[in-house]
Amino acid sequence: MTELFQTQRAMRNQRQAAMQRGIVAILDIGTSKIACLVLRFDGVANAPLGEGIGSMAGQSRFRVAGVATTRSRGVRFGEIDRMEETERAIRTAVQAAQKMANVRVDHVIACFSGARPRSYGLTGSVDLHEGGVSEHDIARVLAACDVPDYGADRQVIHALPVNFALDHRSGLSDPRGQIGNRLSVDMHMLTVDESAIENLLYCIKRCDLELAGIASSSYASGVSSLVEDEQELGAACIEFGGGSTGISIFIRKHLIYCDAVRMGGAHITSDISQGLQVPLAMAERIKTFYGGIEATGMDDREMIDISSDTGDWEHDRREVSRAELIGVMRPRVEEILEEVRARLDGAGFEHLPSQRVVLTGGGSQIPGLDGLAGRILGRQVRLGKPLRIQGLPQAATGPAFSSAVGLGLHAAHPQDECWDFEIPTDRYAGRSLKRAVKWFRENW
Amino acid sequence: MQPLGTSRRDPAPSRAAYRIQRLWLTPMFRTILRAGTPAFLILGAGFWFLSDAARVENLAMRVSELRQSIEHRPEFMVNLMRIENVSDEVAEDIREVTAVDFPVSSFDLDLAEMRGRIEELDAVAGAELVVRRGGVLEVTVHERMPAIVWRSRDALELLDETGHRVAALDHRTDRADLALIAGDGADQAVPEALALLATAGPIADRVRGLLRIGERRWDLMLDRDQRIMLPENDAIAALERVLALNEINELLARDLVAIDMRDGRRPTLRLGEAAVEFFKQITTNPTGDDA
Numbered sequence: 001m002t003e004l005f006q007t008q009r010a011m012r013n014q015r016q017a018a019m020q021r022g023i024v025a026i027l028d029i030g031t032s033k034i035a036c037l038v039l040r041f042d043g044v045a046n047a048p049l050g051e052g053i054g055s056m057a058g059q060s061r062f063r064v065a066g067v068a069t070t071r072s073r074g075v076r077f078g079e080i081d082r083m084e085e086t087e088r089a090i091r092t093a094v095q096a097a098q099k100m101a102n103v104r105v106d107h108v109i110a111c112f113s114g115a116r117p118r119s120y121g122l123t124g125s126v127d128l129h130e131g132g133v134s135e136h137d138i139a140r141v142l143a144a145c146d147v148p149d150y151g152a153d154r155q156v157i158h159a160l161p162v163n164f165a166l167d168h169r170s171g172l173s174d175p176r177g178q179i180g181n182r183l184s185v186d187m188h189m190l191t192v193d194e195s196a197i198e199n200l201l202y203c204i205k206r207c208d209l210e211l212a213g214i215a216s217s218s219y220a221s222g223v224s225s226l227v228e229d230e231q232e233l234g235a236a237c238i239e240f241g242g243g244s245t246g247i248s249i250f251i252r253k254h255l256i257y258c259d260a261v262r263m264g265g266a267h268i269t270s271d272i273s274q275g276l277q278v279p280l281a282m283a284e285r286i287k288t289f290y291g292g293i294e295a296t297g298m299d300d301r302e303m304i305d306i307s308s309d310t311g312d313w314e315h316d317r318r319e320v321s322r323a324e325l326i327g328v329m330r331p332r333v334e335e336i337l338e339e340v341r342a343r344l345d346g347a348g349f350e351h352l353p354s355q356r357v358v359l360t361g362g363g364s365q366i367p368g369l370d371g372l373a374g375r376i377l378g379r380q381v382r383l384g385k386p387l388r389i390q391g392l393p394q395a396a397t398g399p400a401f402s403s404a405v406g407l408g409l410h411a412a413h414p415q416d417e418c419w420d421f422e423i424p425t426d427r428y429a430g431r432s433l434k435r436a437v438k439w440f441r442e443n444w
Numbered sequence: 445m446q447p448l449g450t451s452r453r454d455p456a457p458s459r460a461a462y463r464i465q466r467l468w469l470t471p472m473f474r475t476i477l478r479a480g481t482p483a484f485l486i487l488g489a490g491f492w493f494l495s496d497a498a499r500v501e502n503l504a505m506r507v508s509e510l511r512q513s514i515e516h517r518p519e520f521m522v523n524l525m526r527i528e529n530v531s532d533e534v535a536e537d538i539r540e541v542t543a544v545d546f547p548v549s550s551f552d553l554d555l556a557e558m559r560g561r562i563e564e565l566d567a568v569a570g571a572e573l574v575v576r577r578g579g580v581l582e583v584t585v586h587e588r589m590p591a592i593v594w595r596s597r598d599a600l601e602l603l604d605e606t607g608h609r610v611a612a613l614d615h616r617t618d619r620a621d622l623a624l625i626a627g628d629g630a631d632q633a634v635p636e637a638l639a640l641l642a643t644a645g646p647i648a649d650r651v652r653g654l655l656r657i658g659e660r661r662w663d664l665m666l667d668r669d670q671r672i673m674l675p676e677n678d679a680i681a682a683l684e685r686v687l688a689l690n691e692i693n694e695l696l697a698r699d700l701v702a703i704d705m706r707d708g709r710r711p712t713l714r715l716g717e718a719a720v721e722f723f724k725q726i727t728t729n730p731t732g733d734d735a
Contacts, residue, residue: 070455088456095457095465104469208466 078114240363
């Protein structure tokens with residue numbers, strides 16, 4: 001457990017160090033696009049304060065100095081597939097954003113949607129020696145969580161205490177100073193495939209950048225798309241991405257579950273391409289212009305021109321009705337939503353006090369998606385757009401940028417202060433005593 | 445139909461372009477490039493120019509030519525020297541010591557040095573040199589005024605009131621209006637001598653001069669070979685005392701050779717020969733009898 005403690009601490013320190021420099025780039029590596037935001041942290045000068053302004057107002061600690069997006073290359077299912085290509089795409093995005101911000105960026109906080117995220121709930125408890133709970137006790141209980149065997153090829157990217165319990169009282173968010181005999185903690189831990197992280201690290205290193213933090217884009221889009229009371233009472237954020245669909249469940253402002261369905265907008269596009277016998281570029285085009293979920297009588301009469309250039313007159317002069325297009329898209333969207341529902345059920349989402357579902361991500365712009373999602377997921381569903389942050393251009397405020405914006409918010413307002421507490425001294429002392437004994441044995 | 449073989453250009457920047465852009469966005473690098481490069485170029489050009497001696501010499505020559513052509517413009521030329529406030533012979537001396545060949549550029553005139561040389565002349569107490577418009581060097585001289593005549597061992601000289609030499613004198617009678625002092629080192633004590641002579645105003649018609657004795661004290665010489673020997677200190681007070689005695693007793697009209705005031709407690713008189721005889725007579729025969 002000490003290892004988890006130390007790696008989380010190291011990640012936090014790395015990010016703090018990058019933010020000290022004042023300029024941090026946010027890199028959202030998606031399957032369909034790579035977005036780069038250059039954030040300038042200039043202190044808390046204009047943060048609004050007062051009654052009713054919550055911690056989400058921490059977003060005003062930074063402003064966006066540069067934004068760039070580029071078509072993603074070499075990424076499949078939200079994982080880096082061809083490094084060379086991805087590196088070029090990252091370079092394109094970073095260069096354009098740097099140019100807009102007119103500043104050089106050295107530190108990057110990245111997120112990706114794939115790499116098979118898996119959530120674990122951890123518990124740990126310790127006896128308190130002297131009445132009150134001190135920071136040291138919190139560090140001790142965090143270190144006392146027993147970590148499941150998540151596999152050698154996986155890595156923890158996110159581990160946060162969600163809930164503290166003191167004796168029989170549960171639901172404490174900050175037990176410091178309270179009196180009790182036994183302190184226990186529930187922690188949420190997220191692991192992803194190590195190879196995905198290593199590939200990302202390699203690509204970013206090849207771009208002369210330094211990775212200052214990493215997050216799952218499901219988590220990031222939840223941070224930006226859920227409003228504060230949704231985060232507090234419990235809500236699920238479903239991010240329709242290009243190559244994968246991310247699911248994140250929040251309660252009491254903490255992430256408690258994170259998962260991803262390895263299907264997304266790119267699969268819808270390939271369905272269209274296969275079903276209508278059109279090239280991928282055209283499939284993408286007609287999906288974004290004419291796509292939909294609910295077919296109406298009007299859609300039978302609306303013809304979409306899918307002319308091409310093969311030389312075969314019959315093939316080149318084809319038209320499809322919008323209803324046909326919807327008929328191709330709908331089963332795939334249904335499949336994705338069914339899968340999401342299975343995941344939500346598996347996570348026990350129905351036991352949460354509030355069961356709000358927020359749809360975001362580029363794929364959520366399909367007209368009629370909220371209706372279908374409401375039917376399949378059986379909950380209150382709304383479409384979410386990311387929080388508005390200072391300096392973000394209008395073009396980058398759509399739901400497709402929710403994970404990029406969320407990552408910026410996460411960087412500005414991380415919830416991992418608890419890792420700052422000192423590493424438990426009993427372990428420390430024991431280890432150093434052991435080392436001293438070893439040294440004596442070796443030398444005398 | 446789609447034209448073949450025209451693949452779209454890769455939109456991604458090459459690694460080199462990417463690195464150059466990042467370098468260019470580095471503030472330090474930009475500062476160095478913006479300020480450092482021009483400075484380096486200027487320094488480099490300067491060093492390249494200075495590395496060849498002939499080129500430097502050429503430059504120096506051109507500069508001096510230019511300088512000369514400016515200095516020798518008629519506006520800067522000085523054509524004559526006007527000397528004011530002074531007698532002709534002193535003016536002649538000044539022309540001699542300054543030794544300027546007119547016309548000359550005012551840049552070449554070293555007025556301070558010339559002034560020093562003029563003030564070295566005995567007859568000059570001070571001088572002001574100004575180059576006036578129209579190329580005139582105006583010398584305003586404050587002449588030394590002779591206050592006293594000094595007969596030294598080898599010459600007769602005129603001194604001013606501070607004792608500084610003004611000029612030589614051929615005959616005492618040329619400046620009969622000035623008092624005479626004599627003796628070695630008399631010129632060192634001219635102010636005192638002048639004060640003594642002023643004090644001796646009541647007997648001015650009898651004063652012939654002051655004699656410096658042993659370079660430390662004065663003897664006031666009167667006609668009839670009388671002398672008043674004054675002490676080293678408080679000579680004026682001693683002289684005033686003698687004058688007071690003279691007023692009451694007509695001391696100086698009597699047959700005295702010297703009044704010695706060097707002993708501060710009392711004046712000592714040295715009598716003339718006849719008086720000595722008479723004195724002997726009255727002291728050996730106080731009754732006046734011829735026996």
